[in-house]
Amino acid sequence: MPKEAQPRECSIADTLDLVGERWSLLVIRELSHGVRRFDGIVLNTGASRDILTARLRKLEAAGIIRRERYSDHPVRFEYHLTPAGVELCDVLITLMRWGDRHLHPDDPPVRWQHSCGEVLDAMVICRHCGGEARVGAHSPTGRGVKAGNTPHMETAE
Numbered sequence: 001m002p003k004e005a006q007p008r009e010c011s012i013a014d015t016l017d018l019v020g021e022r023w024s025l026l027v028i029r030e031l032s033h034g035v036r037r038f039d040g041i042v043l044n045t046g047a048s049r050d051i052l053t054a055r056l057r058k059l060e061a062a063g064i065i066r067r068e069r070y071s072d073h074p075v076r077f078e079y080h081l082t083p084a085g086v087e088l089c090d091v092l093i094t095l096m097r098w099g100d101r102h103l104h105p106d107d108p109p110v111r112w113q114h115s116c117g118e119v120l121d122a123m124v125i126c127r128h129c130g131g132e133a134r135v136g137a138h139s140p141t142g143r144g145v146k147a148g149n150t151p152h153m154e155t156a157e
Contacts, residue, residue, distance in 0.1 A: 006146075008144050008146060009143050009144040010144045011144075018058075018062055018064075019059070019064070019088065021055075023045060023047045023051055023052060023055045024055050024058070024059060025088075025091075025092065025095075026044075026045040026047065027041060027045065027047075027052070027055055027056065027059060027065070027079075028059075028064070028065075028081065028085060028088050028089065028092060029045075029092055030044050030045060031065065031079055031080065031081045031085065032081065032086075032089045032092065036078040036079055036080065037070075037076070037078055037079075038052070038056075038076075038077070038079075041056075041079070056079060059085070060079075062084075063082055063084055064081070064082060064084050064085040064088065065079050065080060065081055065082060065085050066079070066080050066082055067079055067080075068080060090122075093112075093120070093122045094122060094124060096108075096110070096122075097121070097122050
């Protein structure tokens with residue numbers, strides 16, 4: 001990184017440091033699908049065993065997943081999402097929606113049925129007004145906003 005670079009403080013960057021690579025997010029996907037055991041996670045993600053072991057340890061240390069022993073002889077564990085891990089499922093749903101719209105518009109590989117009975121069509125909204133978050137996002141505040149910038153969120157018309 002150039003000496004003059006001063007990366008913006010940002011929760012996005014901090015989160016990506018923790019879960020911003022393929023295998024971590026795919027572990028969370030598998031756990032959200034109910035796959036709890038190491039071999040199943042390896043099978044469904046394609047991760048090598050050593051990479052998966054490292055990602056599981058990192059996610060556990062961060063409080064995103066927890067291990068539960070299910071066998072003493074041999075010692076074996078299952079993995080479960082913590083409340084923080086469950087919240088990351090919202091991120092995965094949003095990524096899936098983007099991929100369905102832009103990569104697989106004619107035939108999404110997975111569809112989720114919502115409890116309302118319809119196919120889930122997720123949208124990020126403002127908790128206060130109910131409006132679409134990306135349409136109304138403006139005027140950022142906080143230590144990550146740099147002086148001289150007048151940022152706004154780009155939206156497609």
